[in-house]
Amino acid sequence: MTDRITLSLELNGVPRRAEVFPMARLLDVLREDFGLTGTKEGCGEGECGACAVLMDGRLVNACLVPAIQARDARIRTVEGLARGEALHAVQEAFLQHNGVQCGICTPGMLLAAADLLERHPCPSEAQVREGISGNLCRCTGYAKIVDAVMAAAERMGGRP
């Protein structure tokens, strides 16, 4: 058995530390060591995007990030989207437009959507579809999700 490493990172704006194995997946570290179970596992092979989080401002699949590569990173998960009781604009839009069904893809989908709107505050429908193309949803056919992201963009008025 190898030694654990000290993983320090900024998690949803809060400095956190944990002793973890270097090849532990960021996904497992978030869920088990930090107790943030909002991030979901759908495939474990970087295909479904249910575990998508923002790492240093970029969308990544947490199942493909070994803990050692998350040292000193800024991580944002679904738990870090709302401000207190106030939902993030994409969360609010998903609620209003029924962008959620079973909810298991939702955390990753929200982060993909938030990331997209950071980069493209006024996206076309094609850009929205590309922006969430790494997040598989089996319930919605993506229709209401696309509606929600477009509506969130409008609500945010082009401001990321």
Add this chain to the structure above:
Amino acid sequence: MEPTCVGTSVLRREGRDKLLGAALYTADLKVPGLLHGITVRSRVPRGRVKAIRFGEGIPWDEITVVTARDLPGPNVVVHIGKDQPCLASEWINHPEEAIVLLAHWDPYLLERARAAVTVEVEELDPVLSLEDSLARRQVIWGEDNCFKAIRIEKGCVDPVWAEAAHVLEGEYATGAQEQLYIEPHIVVAEATEDSVFVRGSMQCPYYVHHALVELFGLPEDRVRVVQMATGGGFGGKEDYPSMIACHAALLARKAGRPVRIAYDREEDMACTTKRHPSRTRIRSAFDIEGRLQALDIHFLLDGGAYMTITPVVLSRGAIHAAGPYACPNVRIQARALATNHPPHGAFRGFGAPQSLFALERHMDEAAVALGLDPAELRRRNFLRKGDTLATGQVVKEDLDLPGLLQQALREIHYEDAKAACALQNASGGPMRRGVGLAVFMHGCGFTGSGEVTLASRAGLEALPDGSVRVLAASTEIGQGATTVFTQIAADALKIPMALVTVAERDTDRVPNSGPTVASRTTMVVGKLVQDAALALRHTLLTSGLLKEPYGPDAFREAVARHLTERGPLEAIAQYQRPPDLQWDDAAYRGDAYATYAWACYAAAVQVDLVTYEATVEDFVAVQEVGRVINPVMAAGQIEGGVAQGIGWALSEDVRWHRGRMANASMTNYIMPTAMDLPPIRVFFQENPHPAGPGGAKGIGELPMDGTAPAVLNAVAHALDVQPRQVPLTPERLMELVEVPRD
């Protein structure tokens, strides 16, 4: 207060929790002392176990090991039959049979242990195709490999062929389809000698309950099953949770500690049930005017190694096989056969997508042969009020299939689209376009006498704060059951939705409202919720505690007073067979369903002859589903079903290798991404039906039935070919349009 909830798009009740990442799925449970459980499987399609060896280098004394020898009673996971073992002991009938279960707190040690178990098997010749099963090359189930045979006859087809103006034949095939819910199967079990408690991801808590009661031989009240937030089901979590719950409970009982079994994606895809592969032969006769005179249909399903729920899948497929057409002479012969694949099971549509695919493709082929537009041929044959379906069921409702067709044609701009396609396709370039239709129906609720047998119960209880809680075992799996029940109850009680909650699906607390399947939750269970709510309201009104008209405060006060002054207030309604519904299961005659949802779908596709890829560019889904309770959520059901249908039509191809799924990963089993799907345009025509609450029918499965034939009909139109198999992958399409090179 007047009813305002039903018919409006109120927001999803559990939506906020899901959006915050706070909804509790099974994997999110913190369970002290939890062990992990894993499964060692057969890996060969058919054989006989000779020995199980536990290799060296593993501290076996620390690991909980369960084999068939540890079973407390009969070795069975009960569904319709009792043929499926919980753990294979001697005979192996498919490559994913569970043989050994292992549990330990250290998942990494468990992986090494799994690799150290060797199951020595004497292999036997497997049956891996419908043809081999039909030919009885090996008899692997019963006396003839046949799980169930059904014959439906209306009129007599035999004399028709000789006199018909047109006689056509075709054979159509559909492949297995993986449900691919994004949350794989998972349960957590706790067990003692005389009790079992299971929490998990599932559609049907009482199915799991039944299986555990049978396996452990316990009284019903010693087994408790709770559904956690469930990340999709689509039929895939109808029967398999019983298997995995039994496994986890066996380990937990032996270990004396809670055990979690969580399948990873590969194990989930390889081992659990899929849509039944099918083969349908159709012989049809039309008169000179294009009116159907006879349909002779042979429908086969590959059921896999055990019966599970295959007979009822076959039944639904057979009953839907003649489609929404008035045909005086129909003969449907259906059989479900055993093979050495893992058992196939429920997936949205439940047999109907298979037989309707065949029929709706056949109708387009007939249109070509008769020189009629496919829309016109269908129009000439539509069922109308007073006509009879294949089982003799009389259409009693105001059915308007021409109206559905007309709206679909209008929305897809059918005539313009056809003209544009003709222009484009004549230009000789590699991009071809086509437009296609399908008209179809889906029976709501359990088939035949199924609802009578289920005798579902659901209701409401009053709470001390003056609110009420819906009691039903029907699960929220994303489809919106919680929200719809709330709407129905609030309207019936004439109170705001804020005063209604829905109880956790816990077999200790909610009555058995039947499985969450068969497009029955809104129509059948929703009706029970409505009846119970009306009864509860009646109790309050007749008690004198509540007087009409009343507001929310008066209602709360009345409820609270009832609880303090008169005791508990609860109303449970039980399904009653409507007097005008008759079904003869022996003859397969009568009212197969209380009613049907009806639809016409239209697809516009583009095919690139450089790559043979078909892309759906526009999709119109028009349906009549009675009264729509929540339009946005109902549209969400249709859109999701259409997406699954497009996947089944074009890309979702289960590849088999010696009975095992060879592409058991999300990388290699190709479901659509957001970039693969068109906008899906959904339209409802409302026609309230008395069977459902507020006139609602079922809708969940409907969109699966007509999507694939609409898409393939559009491809047929684009290329002037007749594809007869789904998925129509680019590889298969190439074979249809190109002459082989060598």
Add this chain to the structure above:
Amino acid sequence: MRGQVPDCRVVAPSSLPEALDLLGREPQDWRPLAGGTDLMVLFTAGRLPETRFLDLSGLSELKGIEVQEDAVLLGALCTFTELRQHPLLRAEFPNLVEGARQTGALAIQNRGTLGGNLVNGSPAADTPPSLLAYGAELELRSALTGRWVPCEAFHTGYKQNALLPGELLVRVKLPRQPGGLAFHYFRKVGTRKAQAISKTCLSLWARLEEDRLAELRIGVGSVAPVPFRARRTEERLLGASAAALPLAEAAGTLMDEVAPIDDIRSTAAYRRRVTGNLLVQALERLADWAGSESLR
């Protein structure tokens, strides 16, 4: 998770010399790890034999895009996203950018690296066909020495490459074209429109002189054990007039030159024919482009 997480050791050197030194001393022991988009998949599935990893992700020497007068140097750790976003690459090497855009989806593109895409050795990788079409060279370094090899010589067999024990791929050099008009065609045929593995992929670069094909490079992927340059097809076409390209003959040559297989993603017959079709489409577009250029 079927990988043996507790058994795995990871070393994260702070400089390239340190990394090469370690690799030089124990070349068989260390499996390099960059963006993890392939390696972590295998690890999670329990299909990775190694338990010792050399984390390259912090090495600044392997990062960045350097534009020189006659070449562009890409660090092996360049992500697909960096390739997609670089203005000069978009202008001069559009095929490579398109390949990066069609690799996985955004979360993969943000982590997956050009070096990993090459070293991984998958015949279905999305950037090698374009690197072949652009005549790329790869810099391989060990603790003692460095060398440049043509991209064409890098892949030596199914999932095998020219790296010697102790060597790392550090940079990729793309020669810039000195003026003149060039034609670029890239098309990946994947299993779907995103998150797709290629079934065939063709990247073509051509330069015309006086209406004739003076230079031509065709890289193909997923149709042989390695991504490769279709030399025989190139030879069949070189010197031909853009107005009278031998489409059918060239496609026939290419279909003979490829060696595809049946697997769970496609069939050999499909891969062969579609690769030929892609070439025909590329050449038709080339002819159209040449026609419109000559009108200017």
